[in-house]
Amino acid sequence: MFDVTPPRAAWLLRNILNLASILHSHGVHFFALAGPDLLLGEDTPHGSRNILTMLAKAPELTKQALRLRTLGAEIAETVGGRPTHPVSSVVGGMAQPLSKDRYNKLVALVEEALPPANSLYDTAKKALEGQAERLASLPLETHYLGTVSGGALDLYEGELRLQSPDGTTESFAEDDWADHLVEEAVSESYGKHVFALKDGASVAFRVGALARINCADHISTKRAQEELVYFREKWGHPSHETVLFHMARLIELLYAAERLSELVQEPEVTSQDVRVMPTANPKSACAHVEAPRGVLVHDYQVDNNGIVTGANLLVATQQNLPSINETIGLAAKRYLDSPDEVLLNEIEFSIRCYDPCLSCATHRYGDMKLEVNIRRGGIPMRTLKRR
Numbered sequence: 001m002f003d004v005t006p007p008r009a010a011w012l013l014r015n016i017l018n019l020a021s022i023l024h025s026h027g028v029h030f031f032a033l034a035g036p037d038l039l040l041g042e043d044t045p046h047g048s049r050n051i052l053t054m055l056a057k058a059p060e061l062t063k064q065a066l067r068l069r070t071l072g073a074e075i076a077e078t079v080g081g082r083p084t085h086p087v088s089s090v091v092g093g094m095a096q097p098l099s100k101d102r103y104n105k106l107v108a109l110v111e112e113a114l115p116p117a118n119s120l121y122d123t124a125k126k127a128l129e130g131q132a133e134r135l136a137s138l139p140l141e142t143h144y145l146g147t148v149s150g151g152a153l154d155l156y157e158g159e160l161r162l163q164s165p166d167g168t169t170e171s172f173a174e175d176d177w178a179d180h181l182v183e184e185a186v187s188e189s190y191g192k193h194v195f196a197l198k199d200g201a202s203v204a205f206r207v208g209a210l211a212r213i214n215c216a217d218h219i220s221t222k223r224a225q226e227e228l229v230y231f232r233e234k235w236g237h238p239s240h241e242t243v244l245f246h247m248a249r250l251i252e253l254l255y256a257a258e259r260l261s262e263l264v265q266e267p268e269v270t271s272q273d274v275r276v277m278p279t280a281n282p283k284s285a286c287a288h289v290e291a292p293r294g295v296l297v298h299d300y301q302v303d304n305n306g307i308v309t310g311a312n313l314l315v316a317t318q319q320n321l322p323s324i325n326e327t328i329g330l331a332a333k334r335y336l337d338s339p340d341e342v343l344l345n346e347i348e349f350s351i352r353c354y355d356p357c358l359s360c361a362t363h364r365y366g367d368m369k370l371e372v373n374i375r376r377g378g379i380p381m382r383t384l385k386r387r
Contacts (some may be wrong), residue, residue, distance in 0.1 A: 147289075213252075
């Protein structure tokens with residue numbers, strides 16, 4: 001928009017900020033939100049599937065996971081000024097360079113994060129592998145969209161790669177997103193659905209951890225790459241098992257911790273040259289990044305004074321909505337003849353696979369209010385309520 005390229009130091013610090021958000025978000029989602037479903041067992045009553053029960057049954061694991069989440073937040077605060085909605089990224093780079101004290105704190109936080117990321121991965125991987133039926137319970141064949149740079153997984157920048165169900169791919173630049181993706185308003189939701197354009201037709205696609213793992217040729221860090229190879233040997237490439245979004249997040253958790261360890265050792269990370277002041281007239285532009293939940297596109301139209309005259313955001317959960325709806329349907333069909341509590345639990349579980357916003361993913365202490373109406377061909381079949 002302002003026709004400037006941030007200095008290398010700013011690029012490094014922005015990458016660190018984004019990886020910190022991955023560490024924070026993936027850690028809290030798997031171990032606090034998805035964890036009660038996956039680690040406590042299906043026989044755990046719904047009202048007990050929460051972080052409090054996790055603390056009671058697996059205190060060290062849960063404390064370690066919560067600490068990893070805290071480390072992600074503290075890394076973001078050290079670089080970004082505050083843990084949520086950082087304020088240090090500005091036009092042309094960063095507002096200020098790292099001081100010696102802040103750099104030393106950053107290094108200490110990153111060094112502390114790597115061991116628990118590895119041990120938590122090992123524990124969670126073992127728990128998931130013992131649930132083969134659960135992992136295969138929600139298969140959904142779709143297209144996938146993720147960011148790659150030189151073929152490698154990249155959570156900060158690169159080209160957008162669209163992968164077909166058969167594994168073939170095509171790539172496009174962020175500026176050309178409107179030639180490849182289309183938004184559609186639907187009568188049943190306030191959220192627009194987003195589809196990919198393939199051979200003149202609109203097709204559903206998914207974004208997020210599983211999509212990124214599917215789209216990438218490889219991962220640049222050692223342990224994460226080893227686990228990617230293992231993942232593909234065991235579950236195929238591309239993998240269409242929705243529950244494997246959780247395993248993909250664990251691989252990205254490893255990658256984030258490993259990549260942070262590399263970035264803080266870059267000599268230029270402490271450079272005082274962190275900003276290029278813009279001099280050109282602003283112009284309309286778009287950009288994208290990989291948020292924890294998936295591809296995030298911002299497209300802005302501005303006037304000569306830099307005033308925004310139009311804006312469009314493609315948010316990850318919005319892009320996943322058609323597939324989320326389809327997955328809910330899969331869960332309803334699979335457990336249609338099960339008791340009410342089982343069916344409600346499985347519908348909740350199917351939604352959490354996509355790591356939606358906290359209000360949709362949280363386990364309430366006690367019972368989560370929920371009402372489900374199941375229809376076939378428009379004819380009501382079953383109504384379930386939890387109040």
